[in-house]
Amino acid sequence: MTETKTAMTQTLNRAEDILFKRYQALASDPARARAFESFKASGLPHRRMENWRWSDFKARLDTLFARSDSHTTAQADPFETLDGIICLRFKNGVLAELPDLPEGIDILQKRGGYAFANCEDIPLGALTAALVPATYLIEVTQSYAQPIKLVFEGEGAAAFARIDCVIRPDIELSLIETYRGGAKFNASLTSFNLNQGAKLSRYMIQPATQDQAHAITSEIHLDAQSRYEQTSLAFGGHLARIETRGTHHGPESEMLLKAAYLAGPGHHIDHTSHIRHGAPHCITRQRTKGAVLNKGTGVFQGKFHVPRVVGQKTDADMQHNALLLEEGAIVNAKPELEIYADDVACAHGNTCGALDEAALFYMRQRGIPDLQARAMLTEAFISEIFDTDGQAHSALATLREAAKAWLAQLSQ
Amino acid sequence: MLKLENLSIRVGEGETAKSILTGLSLDVPRGEVHAIMGPNGAGKSTLSYILTGKEGYEVDTGQALYEGEDLLALNPEQRAAKGLFLSFQYPIEIPGVPVMTFVRTAMNAQRKARGEEDISAPNFIKKAREIAAMLNISADMLKRPLNVGFSGGEKKRLEIFQMLMLEPKFIILDETDSGLDIDALKTVAAGINALRSPERGMLVITHYQRLLDYIVPDKVHILADGKIVKTGPARLAQDLEDKGYEGVLGLAS
Numbered sequence: 001m002t003e004t005k006t007a008m009t010q011t012l013n014r015a016e017d018i019l020f021k022r023y024q025a026l027a028s029d030p031a032r033a034r035a036f037e038s039f040k041a042s043g044l045p046h047r048r049m050e051n052w053r054w055s056d057f058k059a060r061l062d063t064l065f066a067r068s069d070s071h072t073t074a075q076a077d078p079f080e081t082l083d084g085i086i087c088l089r090f091k092n093g094v095l096a097e098l099p100d101l102p103e104g105i106d107i108l109q110k111r112g113g114y115a116f117a118n119c120e121d122i123p124l125g126a127l128t129a130a131l132v133p134a135t136y137l138i139e140v141t142q143s144y145a146q147p148i149k150l151v152f153e154g155e156g157a158a159a160f161a162r163i164d165c166v167i168r169p170d171i172e173l174s175l176i177e178t179y180r181g182g183a184k185f186n187a188s189l190t191s192f193n194l195n196q197g198a199k200l201s202r203y204m205i206q207p208a209t210q211d212q213a214h215a216i217t218s219e220i221h222l223d224a225q226s227r228y229e230q231t232s233l234a235f236g237g238h239l240a241r242i243e244t245r246g247t248h249h250g251p252e253s254e255m256l257l258k259a260a261y262l263a264g265p266g267h268h269i270d271h272t273s274h275i276r277h278g279a280p281h282c283i284t285r286q287r288t289k290g291a292v293l294n295k296g297t298g299v300f301q302g303k304f305h306v307p308r309v310v311g312q313k314t315d316a317d318m319q320h321n322a323l324l325l326e327e328g329a330i331v332n333a334k335p336e337l338e339i340y341a342d343d344v345a346c347a348h349g350n351t352c353g354a355l356d357e358a359a360l361f362y363m364r365q366r367g368i369p370d371l372q373a374r375a376m377l378t379e380a381f382i383s384e385i386f387d388t389d390g391q392a393h394s395a396l397a398t399l400r401e402a403a404k405a406w407l408a409q410l411s412q
Numbered sequence: 413m414l415k416l417e418n419l420s421i422r423v424g425e426g427e428t429a430k431s432i433l434t435g436l437s438l439d440v441p442r443g444e445v446h447a448i449m450g451p452n453g454a455g456k457s458t459l460s461y462i463l464t465g466k467e468g469y470e471v472d473t474g475q476a477l478y479e480g481e482d483l484l485a486l487n488p489e490q491r492a493a494k495g496l497f498l499s500f501q502y503p504i505e506i507p508g509v510p511v512m513t514f515v516r517t518a519m520n521a522q523r524k525a526r527g528e529e530d531i532s533a534p535n536f537i538k539k540a541r542e543i544a545a546m547l548n549i550s551a552d553m554l555k556r557p558l559n560v561g562f563s564g565g566e567k568k569r570l571e572i573f574q575m576l577m578l579e580p581k582f583i584i585l586d587e588t589d590s591g592l593d594i595d596a597l598k599t600v601a602a603g604i605n606a607l608r609s610p611e612r613g614m615l616v617i618t619h620y621q622r623l624l625d626y627i628v629p630d631k632v633h634i635l636a637d638g639k640i641v642k643t644g645p646a647r648l649a650q651d652l653e654d655k656g657y658e659g660v661l662g663l664a665s
Contacts, residue, residue: 359504359505362503363506363518364488364489365464365465365488366492366574366578367489367519367521367522369525372517376509380557381507381508
């Protein structure tokens with residue numbers, strides 16, 4: 001049995017072969033080599049691996065790489081309309097041009113490999129760490145009132161980008177991120193280290209890319225009293241996974257994860273998260289909402305890990321609610337709480353269902369056509385993720401409009 | 413204006429099929445208000461759903477004509493655009509959609525279906541303010557998600573608000589008085605009476621005669637076992653109140 005297993009990992013499929021060759025073409029260094037060895041142990045993650053059973057990168061990347069007819073163009077950036085903000089554009093993982101940065105934000109380009117500690121747990125993160133042309137080390141030592149925009153795009157078979165960001169004590173930053181795709185396989189790895197009392201808000205969008213695959217991986221480390229907030233809207237692709245791995249290292253840190261997904265025909269979008277409550281009195285709030293059409297697939301895998309001693313007084317809540325808009329829509333969900341501490345407040349909820357028929361009839365009785373009523377109800381359901389408490393917020397408004405535009409197509 | 417002829421309706425298939433209406437005939441001419449009364453389970457609310465196009469009902473016999481047109485061939489939004497309005501017995505909560513957005517969307521959808529221009533934003537707001545003031549509806553309520561967290565009485569007032577905004581041609585009121593205190597009942601009745609005109613027809617479905625003190629009908633029909641068993645003048649409602657369904661229907665047989 002062991003022999004068979006070894007033999008299988010040594011049999012590379014077409015996609016793995018392309019990735020292996022790409023690694024061999026790079027100048028080797030110890031950090032790259034270590035990351036690649038980790039990746040090689042499993043190869044591309046596939047459905048027989050517990051965390052990947054609904055998102056089989058091995059099989060799906062293989063079919064994607066075999067196709068010659070696919071149009072791999074980068075998608076439009078919905079945040080383009082936001083004026084006057086600093087933008088960092090990463091093309092195939094390389095910062096195209098370094099804009100003037102405000103004081104207190106420094107970027108260092110580290111060519112070649114850069115150590116990635118979490119290699120064993122995140123195979124696609126390990127692959128990214130092994131294949132990126134450079135890692136961008138960002139240090140934030142002064143708060144900056146405006147958001148900074150990150151745009152990721154690629155071309156060709158595969159594009160890899162990596163950012164490692166440290167936010168110093170009591171400093172605040174917000175980021176707006178667009179994952180435009182452009183390569184057949186677009187992978188990014190971002191790490192955020194929030195020092196004591198630091199605050200980071202991220203607003204992310206992944207436009208629909210039917211002919212492409214995405215692996216958007218983030219790891220977050222939270223020191224005491226820091227606060228991390230992530231709001232995302234994803235439309236999926238041939239295969240897309242947004243994976244978030246967070247660790248509360250210091251007490252009273254807070255993590256807010258808000259995600260919305262809309263999957264049309266032929267689109268697959270996976271939200272996977274793993275949050276470790278490694279310090280007492282930490283708060284995690286996770287809210288994920290999705291809507292899926294016929295031949296679309298949504299995946300939610302969420303895990304809260306609360307260790308016995310350090311996890312005491314954890315306050316964590318995980319909610320996933322999905323709408324199956326049509327027959328033939330698929331949603332797979334696995335919410336998990338792994339709790340060893342005895343003095344915690346942890347909850348999770350998970351629902352999958354159709355639109356409320358009574359509400360639809362009520363709206364149609366008032367003259368609103370069926371498809372428009374469905375779009376309105378879906379928008380109302382999804383837009384809770386972008387709630388601003390009545391405050392003006394241009395990034396959240398952009399996400400809301402992007403969701404609305406997608407839904408408006410349904411009522412045409 | 414609305415003419416039902418020998419209408420028989422059932423729900424369900426095969427062995428679970430159940431007859432809801434069994435040969436119901438009813439004629440509401442333009443300009444008249446008719447009341448439908450009847451005991452629990454007589455099919456009153458079902459009648460309102462059938463007329464407005466809710467799915468799940470099968471027509472066995474008969475027809476329903478609305479201004480000479482086959483009503484049952486139209487979908488709910490087409491019926492609404494042609495002026496049919498139902499004030500629901502239990503109005504539905506729609507989270508995330510503010511009242512004003514909802515009503516404006518409905519109004520413009522109906523206008524579009526009729527080939528008319530959208531209402532302008534200032535005209536819409538002006539109209540909404542006037543009608544809200546008449547019904548004692550606060551500006552705050554109009555900003556909140558439709559019916560979410562509203563009391564029973566507030567929901568009913570909001571049904572009448574929508575009705576006055578949309579200015580339908582034929583109005584079905586299903587138990588509009590339930591959940592209303594005396595003051596709210598008077599306000600709601602004044603709203604309904606404001607729409608009484610020679611151009612409109614109304615069907616008032618109610619359990620009790622109370623609402624009919626304020627909205628005096630031209631005719632009262634008693635619905636029992638899926639058909640109209642007795643028709644009379646407004647006074648019939650008072651007779652029912654005094655003698656009960658058994659008393660009145662007993663006299664009839």
